[in-house]
Amino acid sequence: MNDLEKMRHTLSHVLAAAVREMYPDAKFGIGPAIDNGFYYDIDFGKAKISDADLAKIEKKMRGIAKRNLKMAKRTVSRSEALKWAKDNKQDYKVELINDLPENEEVTFYDLGDVFTDLCKGPHAKDTSDLGVFKLDHIAGAYWRGDEKREMLTRIYGLAFATKEELDAYEKKQAEAKERDHRKIGAKLDLFCFSNLVGSGLPLFTPRGTILRDLLNDFAQSYRIERGYQKVCISHIANIDLYKTSGHYEKFPEMLQFVSQESGDHLALKPVSCPHHSQIFASSPRSYKDLPIKYLETTMVYRDERKGELGGLSRVRAITQDDSHVFCTEDQVGDIFGELIESAKDLYAKIDMKLKLRLSFRDDKDGYIGTPEMWQKAESSIKNMADKFKMDYFIGEGEAAMYGPKMDFMAVDAIGREWQLATVQLDYALPTRFKLEYTDADGSKKTPIMIHCALIGSIERFMSVYLEHTAGWLPMWCAPENVRILTVNDKVMDYVGKITSILDQTELNDVLPHNKIRYSVDDSADSLGKKIKRATDLKIPCVIIVGPKDAESDNVSIRLRDFEEKVKLIKLSEFLKKLK
Numbered sequence: 075m076n077d078l079e080k081m082r083h084t085l086s087h088v089l090a091a092a093v094r095e096m097y098p099d100a101k102f103g104i105g106p107a108i109d110n111g112f113y114y115d116i117d118f119g120k121a122k123i124s125d126a127d128l129a130k131i132e133k134k135m136r137g138i139a140k141r142n143l144k145m146a147k148r149t150v151s152r153s154e155a156l157k158w159a160k161d162n163k164q165d166y167k168v169e170l171i172n173d174l175p176e177n178e179e180v181t182f183y184d185l186g187d188v189f190t191d192l193c194k195g196p197h198a199k200d201t202s203d204l205g206v207f208k209l210d211h212i213a214g215a216y217w218r219g220d221e222k223r224e225m226l227t228r229i230y231g232l233a234f235a236t237k238e239e240l241d242a243y244e245k246k247q248a249e250a251k252e253r254d255h256r257k258i259g260a261k262l263d264l265f266c267f268s269n270l271v272g273s274g275l276p277l278f279t280p281r282g283t284i285l286r287d288l289l290n291d292f293a294q295s296y297r298i299e300r301g302y303q304k305v306c307i308s309h310i311a312n313i314d315l316y317k318t319s320g321h322y323e324k325f326p327e328m329l330q331f332v333s334q335e336s337g338d339h340l341a342l343k344p345v346s347c348p349h350h351s352q353i354f355a356s357s358p359r360s361y362k363d364l365p366i367k368y369l370e371t372t373m374v375y376r377d378e379r380k381g382e383l384g385g386l387s388r389v390r391a392i393t394q395d396d397s398h399v400f401c402t403e404d405q406v407g408d409i410f411g412e413l414i415e416s417a418k419d420l421y422a423k424i425d426m427k428l429k430l431r432l433s434f435r436d437d438k439d440g441y442i443g444t445p446e447m448w449q450k451a452e453s454s455i456k457n458m459a460d461k462f463k464m465d466y467f468i469g470e471g472e473a474a475m476y477g478p479k480m481d482f483m484a485v486d487a488i489g490r491e492w493q494l495a496t497v498q499l500d501y502a503l504p505t506r507f508k509l510e511y512t513d514a515d516g517s518k519k520t521p522i523m524i525h526c527a528l529i530g531s532i533e534r535f536m537s538v539y540l541e542h543t544a545g546w547l548p549m550w551c552a553p554e555n556v557r558i559l560t561v562n563d564k565v566m567d568y569v570g571k572i573t574s575i576l577d578q579t580e581l582n583d584v585l586p587h588n589k590i591r592y593s594v595d596d597s598a599d600s601l602g603k604k605i606k607r608a609t610d611l612k613i614p615c616v617i618i619v620g621p622k623d624a625e626s627d628n629v630s631i632r633l634r635d636f637e638e639k640v641k642l643i644k645l646s647e648f649l650k651k652l653k
Contacts, residue, residue, distance in 0.1 A: 091189035143186030274390035433472035443502030
């Protein structure tokens with residue numbers, strides 16, 4: 075833990091100390107350091123607090139910090155720790171102590187003589203220099219992330235080494251708030267939610283569906299040109315499929331069961347890879363057939379916790395641009411090379427820089443396959459990253475259940491990183507499903523499986539891309555590329571001439587056969603109202619047609635590139651400018 079993390083962790087204790095002085099009956103959960111500061115989960119009992127109370131809590135924190143209190147670590151016996159927790163009526167700490175492994179030491183940190191807390195540390199030496207901090211907001215948090223447990227109050231704080239860093243972070247947060255995809259989605263009429271349909275189940279409007287389809291076609295076009303073939307699978311399956319794959323054992327919370335009077339035990343599919351494995355298994359395979367490449371855009375279902383749902387960024391019905399390759403050991407490098415180049419090109423075209431994370435396993439018991447399989451797969455992934463001369467960092471504990479991954483982290487317009495594209499190497503599932511092919515010498519061998527999504531969840535990608543563009547979608551994927559505004563009804567013949575040109579035009583730079591999508595606003599409203607409607611929908615190109623335009627064969631256009639000024643262009647030059 076670096077000095078900044080230690081400082082933030084110490085501030086969580088200062089926050090708890092301030093709350094304890096102001097609310098003596100408060101019971102404390104956990105209070106870690108996080109990327110931008112710290113938080114503490116607290117049960118205030120009958121007391122009710124809101125964001126309006128943060129100023130006085132923060133003032134109390136500053137008073138405590140000014141006393142230059144030392145942070146002192148103490149190791150105690152389990153019985154001493156439990157006695158302390160029970161004497162202080164800290165029920166959540168009792169639970170945490172009881173859940174500690176038998177061989178793990180129990181440590182406390184004393185904040186001077188002001189506050190004592192169960193904690194592993196580490197911390198700053200004292201409170202003399204805790205950087206620049208402020209309390210940010212309050213949220214609800216279920217104890218230990220369990221919706222069936224108590225709802226605690228989570229107080230978030232921001233903490234940075236300097237005021238300049240804090241100011242920069244708050245500026246970025248303000249910008250992020252303005253770019254919130256939920257606001258943009260509503261304003262652009264792209265998607266909505268219904269309590270009757272259910273939480274985390276978005277409904278896409280006609281405009282939103284156009285955007286979804288274009289983004290999916292864009293992502294899948296890279297694989298279609300590489301010989302991937304489309305397949306189609308069901309939305310439910312026998313749970314034995316997921317028992318064989320290991321998902322039932324490792325992630326039972328992912329499964330949503332379907333009641334069947336027939337006695338079949340079915341579940342909504344949480345993933346598509348086991349299904350695709352069975353298409354491979356349906357016929358005898360030869361080494362000459364490999365690689366076999368399947369692609370499918372399909373919806374999968376995850377029983378996400380209600381408190382973690384948020385717009386399109388986390389949903390329960392997830393549409394994936396999925397693909398799976400079954401290949402030999404010798405073919406792995408070429409397959410990875412194709413997918414790496416595809417990811418690089420795709421994100422360059424949408425103006426997002428990429429970073430690479432090699433996602434490896436940790437020591438937790440959430441994986442399938444043998445240690446030898448994992449060592450071989452992780453070594454192979456690292457060698458490929460080196461071969462393609464890619465800068466990367468390693469994320470331990472970020473691997474998929476069945477194998478390590480290359481996760482591409484896309485950087486948006488305000489510097490935030492999002493894990494979107496992923497390529498995964500899998501030795502485990504083919505073995506579990508007993509997949510095989512006949513090699514050149516007649517022997518039976520197990521294929522290797524490569525999983526890939528170039529944009530991942532289409533819903534989540536849409537949330538990121540809307541915020542990246544602030545809703546100003548480029549011409550190729552804007553649900554409505556062009557809107558024609560008439561000054562009066564005397565120009566309709568000329569409007570017909572313009573629309574006949576648009577009908578015959580495709581925008582093929584990013585996606586082949588991408589027709590121009592336009593509408594005509596010939597309402598009796600003023601031109602100002604028409605312009606406002608088009609601007610609110612962030613339509614990339616607005617054409618204003620008046621009698622003088624018709625007489626001179628011109629079009630008056632407003633493009634975002636022109637900083638919303640109107641420019642007069644000859645109709646013969648119009649399509650060139652549009653492209």
